[in-house]
Amino acid sequence: MTAPAAAGPAPTGTISPAGLASGPRLEQGRALFSARCQSCHALPEPGRLSPEAWPGEVRGMSRKSGLSAEQTTLVAEYLTVASREARRR
Numbered sequence: 001m002t003a004p005a006a007a008g009p010a011p012t013g014t015i016s017p018a019g020l021a022s023g024p025r026l027e028q029g030r031a032l033f034s035a036r037c038q039s040c041h042a043l044p045e046p047g048r049l050s051p052e053a054w055p056g057e058v059r060g061m062s063r064k065s066g067l068s069a070e071q072t073t074l075v076a077e078y079l080t081v082a083s084r085e086a087r088r089r
């Protein structure tokens with residue numbers, strides 16, 4: 001409950017559906033990311049890592065987070081798209 005998720009700019013509104021994931025899948029990934037990735041550290045900025053780097057990072061962190069394979073994919077897709085968007089600005 002200490003996370004700045006609601007305080008920062010929400011990336012959702014700017015994500016174009018042209019990426020890997022769109023619509024409900026992207027929203028599920030975003031929700032899992034904010035629910036499961038900030039119990040140990042602050043929620044990382046999607047633009048912190050390159051789109052290419054996120055899937056590997058999420059795979060490593062998914063073990064810590066107890067995410068299923070499907071959930072890991074959703075979070076990785078979300079962060080890949082969100083990173084691409086963040087770095088385009």
Ligand code: HEC
Pocket residue numbers: 033036037038039040041044049057058061062064065067075
């Ligand atoms: C159980 C605790 C825990 C959870 C849950 C967790 N992390 Fe981490 N995370 C860590 C620790 C500890 C480190 C630093 C050491 C390391 O890299 O293993 C870290 C480091 C990171 C880094 C590197 C930060 C940097 O400064 O380079 C990223 C990115 C990251 N986590 C993303 C995530 C994502 C995405 C999730 C959700 C899928 C997640 N973490 C869930 C414990 C956690």
